[in-house]
Amino acid sequence: MKNKILIFGGTFNPIHNGHLILAEHCINEEGFDKVVFIPTMNPYYKDTLDFDTRLKMLKMAIKDNDKFAYSSIEKRYNLEGRLYLILEKISKLSEDYITILIGSDSLMNLDWWYKIDEILKKYKVLVLKRDEEDEAIAIKIAEYKEKYGADIKVLDNKRIEISSSMIREMIKSGKSIKYLVRDDVEKFIRDEKLYV
Template structure:
């Protein structure tokens, strides 16, 4: 099977993540896309939420698409989530699968800074996702895929929630309800 891996903190998962996954699924002729929530991404500070909440929100976000799955490989490993460790573990667990790793267009130019990148490039195909009409910096190591322009980010959603603003239609209804039900991202002030 051809599997796309979409890693991230998913703090929270939003429609941009789902649109990205769906477009790459089609363009790359993948069988599935696995969402891989990180425990602690090496390039960010820790997530604002516990892993359990982020995991539950990803489950809800993808539940309507049979070609989307959740992988807890990085959450189970704990510590910093290096892509090389994830790829090696998944290739060992699922030797019959062919994996590609989906990254946002903004990450393409920073790929050379990733942990053990030369070894990683030999193990997995990178798929860089960019917006239509926006030229990605090309790299011979990255297959480029255009998606519709979606200016939604998890940080923007967290900020809107902290300000008491609506996030309806930025996340799935199920994620919206989970955030409301658990009073997530509410400002302490």
């Protein structure tokens, strides 16, 4: 039986409770059988931790939820952030229905993505609305539907005001990040003196 899979890509530097709440919200609202977290291999941000450290925290954060999974597919096959290649590889390994989660900022810049025409013809897209920008999003979705026959839906989301950059800044300032990340992730960050 085919499952409904949501691909949730990101830097996860570090993964935080906002990511987890959002993933669970997607399951509840859209009926996904599984959310697969895919950390990016080599992001272009200077203060990003190495892939293996970020993956270790990701595994800790999702270990108690059987509807959450992770994949190191980008590193394993050296796909360097090319979503099209990642999706094609996943499709070869599985026959599940695949949906991609993206932010509304990414929606506005899809034209620059590698093989975006193929992505939008083959895969469903779920857009996370960050701000009150309904009209701009609707215009862009209509454009992609007409151009590629894209299947794009906006997620009705309760915005969580947590970000990885905020957490990194709090750590640098010596502030507590308790309740913003999972307890074991917080301990790991503290023990390994990460982001200081």
